[in-house]
Amino acid sequence: MDNGALWYRRFLDGDDSGFVEIIKCYKDGLILYLCGITGNVHLAEDLTEDTFVRLVTKKPRFAEKSAFKTWLYAIGRNIAIDYLRKNKAVVVVSAEELYSLQSDEEALETAVIKEEERIELHRAMGSLNPDYRQVLWLTYFEDFSAKEVAQIMKKSVHSVETLLYRARRALKLQLEKEGFVYEGL
Numbered sequence: 020m021d022n023g024a025l026w027y028r029r030f031l032d033g034d035d036s037g038f039v040e041i042i043k044c045y046k047d048g049l050i051l052y053l054c055g056i057t058g059n060v061h062l063a064e065d066l067t068e069d070t071f072v073r074l075v076t077k078k079p080r081f082a083e084k085s086a087f088k089t090w091l092y093a094i095g096r097n098i099a100i101d102y103l104r105k106n107k108a109v110v111v112v113s114a115e116e117l118y119s120l121q122s123d124e125e126a127l128e129t130a131v132i133k134e135e136e137r138i139e140l141h142r143a144m145g146s147l148n149p150d151y152r153q154v155l156w157l158t159y160f161e162d163f164s165a166k167e168v169a170q171i172m173k174k175s176v177h178s179v180e181t182l183l184y185r186a187r188r189a190l191k192l193q194l195e196k197e198g199f200v201y202e203g204l
Contacts, residue, residue, distance in 0.1 A: 056153065073098065155186050
């Protein structure tokens with residue numbers, strides 16, 4: 020059982036500090052993931068809050084068929100998709116605004132270079148189809164396995180692997196088209 024599952028069990032048993040630990044551990048990653056779906060960091064923050072509210076109010080059963088993080092991100096994804104279906108409007112936030120949240124602890128020169136690379140990468144990712152963005156984000160930024168991504172995206176593992184291959188290829192082509200060579204691809 021992973022830490023998230025242990026904290027959730029503690030919360031269900033009446034220990035509110037377990038829920039606080041869940042928020043501390045998963046909030047930032049969930050916001051960034053949902054921002055990739057919605058294209059709006061403020062909306063992603065609201066949807067992350069809705070995800071945590073759902074845990075508190077509905078107390079859904081965690082069946083432990085996956086990692087807790089996988090289960091939590093699937094709930095967040097479903098909430099985001101429901102919201103987008105109901106509202107049918109996507110507000111776009113620039114990559115610069117998204118990265119204004121990055122911490123200032125790194126050395127200035129290194130931070131500027133990394134920032135520029137990430138902005139270019141996110142711009143290029145923003146031009147890809149939504150499934151490509153999701154599979155890239157979950158795999159490379161959240162370190163989910165293909166099986167976990169398949170559970171979150173409600174696809175087969177083979178579909179996710181194929182989607183990931185195509186997404187990487189499309190991202191590389193997009194970056195090259197923009198004159199940017201990203202060594203991580």
